[in-house]
Amino acid sequence: MTEKHGHVHQGKSTQNILNAHEVLQSAGIKLGDVFLDAGCGDGYISIEASKMVGKQGRAYAVDVYLESIEIVKTKISDNELSNMEAVLADITESIPITDDSVDHIMMANVLHGFVADNELKPVMDNIDRIIKSGGIFSVVEFRKIENSPGPPFNVKLSPEQVTEILSQYGFDTIDTQEIGKYHYIVNGVKKL
Numbered sequence: 001m002t003e004k005h006g007h008v009h010q011g012k013s014t015q016n017i018l019n020a021h022e023v024l025q026s027a028g029i030k031l032g033d034v035f036l037d038a039g040c041g042d043g044y045i046s047i048e049a050s051k052m053v054g055k056q057g058r059a060y061a062v063d064v065y066l067e068s069i070e071i072v073k074t075k076i077s078d079n080e081l082s083n084m085e086a087v088l089a090d091i092t093e094s095i096p097i098t099d100d101s102v103d104h105i106m107m108a109n110v111l112h113g114f115v116a117d118n119e120l121k122p123v124m125d126n127i128d129r130i131i132k133s134g135g136i137f138s139v140v141e142f143r144k145i146e147n148s149p150g151p152p153f154n155v156k157l158s159p160e161q162v163t164e165i166l167s168q169y170g171f172d173t174i175d176t177q178e179i180g181k182y183h184y185i186v187n188g189v190k191k192l
């Protein structure tokens with residue numbers, strides 16, 4: 001990783017504390033969706049997504065950390081996931097995906113880092129370019145509780161802060177749900 005990013009957490013995974021199927025069900029993922037996992041880490045969520053969107057759908061796993069993308073590529077080939085692709089990209093710079101082509105974008109345990117590093121605008125501009133009108137943006141974050149797992153308390157985001165960010169960048173919040181022991185999800189829909 002470059003020194004540009006102060007808060008990256010490359011190589012970290014929440015697989016031991018979050019159930020990917022439950023997360024994706026809470027996000028409302030659908031058969032046939034084009035799904036993108038932004039900051040996928042080891043890809044455990046996108047791999048489950050590739051199964052849930054089925055053969056008519058597609059799952060992209062995007063990360064800036066080469067080692068993670070190599071791990072995801074190995075899992076794709078070992079599991080013969082023909083509808084899934086691992087993409088190496090710094091999403092503060094660009095996301096190499098066609099305009100208006102993605103039905104559902106998820107950021108799991110990633111958004112707080114962009115807020116802390118003051119990189120929200122370029123990331124949200126890139127998301128705005130690739131997501132369809134009416135597309136869903138799901139943000140999973142650690143609950144803002146002191147002395148619990150996740151980033152430092154001052155870096156953790158509350159659901160209200162996430163809702164405010166979504167609204168600022170053109171998404172109406174549909175719902176907020178608690179998931180697992182430590183997390184919540186906020187689902188937003190891109191305004192038409």
Ligand SMILES: C[S@@+](CC[C@H](N)C(=O)[O-])C[C@H]1O[C@@H](n2cnc3c(N)ncnc32)[C@H](O)[C@@H]1O
Nearest residue numbers: 009010013014039040041063064065090091108
């Ligand atoms: C805390 S991990 C979360 C991984 C996974 N989503 C999970 O919940 O297990 C944050 C991930 O975001 C990735 N990341 C951070 N900055 C990024 C950027 N600018 N572009 C793409 N990925 C980024 C990191 O490499 C890391 O894999």
